[in-house]
Amino acid sequence: MDPITHAASGAVAMLAMPHRPASRWAVPLAALAAASPDMDxxxxxxxxxxxxxxxxxxxxLAAAPLLGLVFALAGYTLWRPKTAQHWRFAKTWLFMTAMILLHIWLDCITTYGTMILQPFSDMRIRLNAVFIIDLLLTLPLLWAVWRWRARRGLLLLAVAWMFVYPAISIGLNAWHTAQTRDNLAAQGRAPQNIVVLPDAFSPFFWRALYTEATPRGLMVCAQGLTALGQPHGPETTAPALPESLARDLARQSVAARAFLQFTLLPVVAPLPADMLPGDMLPGDSTSAVQPADAPSPSYIMVHDQRFGTSLALVRSIMAMRPSADIPFKYMAELAPAPATAELDTPSADSSQESGKAAAPALDAAPAHTQRLLRERMRFSDSRRDSLWQAPRPPTQPGLLQWLVGLR
Known part of the structure; x- marks a missing residue:
């Protein structure tokens, strides 16, 4: 969820509290606490x-009380004796922890995925209830802060809206999933791994992603939906990332493993020419990292259909972004692996997550058929780019994998 919604949720929660501390810092501190987990x-x-x-x-969830303690200590003005209607320290701590949990809830209802069980598990929870920016959720909160500051009854309704509206959307998601399955079955189609996602201007528009076996291989299909569950716009298709290739990548690279665990129904495409390594220009047959007599490497791009939209207006707006591109993508330089190649990297269990189809069994095969020479991850909106580099083999999962990113 966007920072404005998070901050507004904290402000509304504080304004709705009975006998809140008479401090001008009360509402700003609550807003800051509700937005603070994104400091990561x-x-x-x-x-x-x-x-x-x-x-x-x-x-x-494990870190929520600790972050709440930090903000309780920082919010000394809320519990110092000189403040009129001051709270006790324990109540301040409980409130600040609740603000952290409110942030976690608002992130879980989106499609991105939130690792609420860390450091014990990297499982991502996504409830696919609201779009990353949802005006029907945000505007009532902003209105409450602006116009209802002295009307506690209406403020309580705004607090309830943060839970009632996502709950309604979760129900609509389940209904759209069933509708999509029935509509495709009526066409004689047998889709797999149906995932329904909120589109921009949800709950009026949704998107359905599903895989389907075709003469061209396994494809990931995307279809826009109206509020009534009817198809909206043309259906688009893209080749699904083969499970065997997903295993090869994940077992040779910690970056590939993390990226594939993040994706929903990943698709694969040839790498555009402007993304090729600098030492491999279009038309070249060799790479600087390979012997001259080695087979020519191939280049692929893996990305996720999750962050697209079926609405032409929204696509045109997204194209105006400073770094308009596929938001998250992974690129790989591959070469055929020797027939005797064996992997000795430790395995990790694939995670299951809410709203996500079963992940490929990344550790099921004993050997790989594609050797990963170099890789690159580019996240256009955050302007983070690893550039081309040799892969780093995976380490143990969980907290140790988290620490890998800090080295």
Whole structure:
């Protein structure tokens, strides 16, 4: 969820409290606490760190009381005896912890995925209820802060709206999923891994992603939906990333593993010419990292259909971004692996997450058929780019993998 919504949620929560401390810092401190878990982006300087840190430990249930304690201590004005209607320290701590948990809730209802169980698990929770920017959620909160500051009854309704509206959207998501399955079955189609996502201007528009076996191979299909569950706009398709290639990448690179665990139904495409390594220009047949007599490497781009839209107006607005591009993408330089290639990297269990289809069994095969020579991750909106580099083999999962991003 965007920072404005997070800050407004904290402000509304404080304004709705009975007998709140008579301090001019009360509402700003609540807004800051509700937005604070996103401070993790300040420590993420590379794409890998961004994947491992953002919506990670600062968004976890285990860390919520600790962050709440920090803001309770910083909010001394709320519990100092000289403040009129001051709270006790324990109440301040409880309130600030609640603000952290409110942030976690608002992030979980989006499609990005939040690792609320860190440091014990990297499982991402996504409820696919609201778009990353949802005016129907944000505007009532801003209105409440602006116009209802002295009307506690209406403020309580605004607090309830932060839970009722996502709950309604979760129900609509389940209904759209069933509708999509029935509509495709009526066409004689057998889709797999149906995932329904809120589109811009949800709950009036949605998107359905699903895989389908075709004569061209397994494809990831995307179809816009109206509020009534009817198809909206043309269906688009893209080749699904083969599970065997996903295993090869994840077992040779910690970056690839983290990226694939982040994605929903990843797709693969040839790498555009302007993204090729500087020492591999279009038309060249060799790479600087390979012997001259080695087979020519191939280049692929893996990305996620999750962050697209079926609405032409929204696409035109997104194209106006300073770094308009696919938001998250992973690029790889590959070469056929020797037939006897064996992997000795430790394995990790694939995670299951809410709203996500079963992830490929990344550690199921004993050997890989594609050797990863170099890789690159580029996150256009955050302007993080690893540039081309040799892959780093995976380490143990969980907290140790989190620490890899800090080295």
């Amino acid at each position: 982006v300040a420590f993420a300087h590379t794409p890998l760190q961004f994947l491992l840190l953002h919506r990670g430990i600062t968004h976890s």
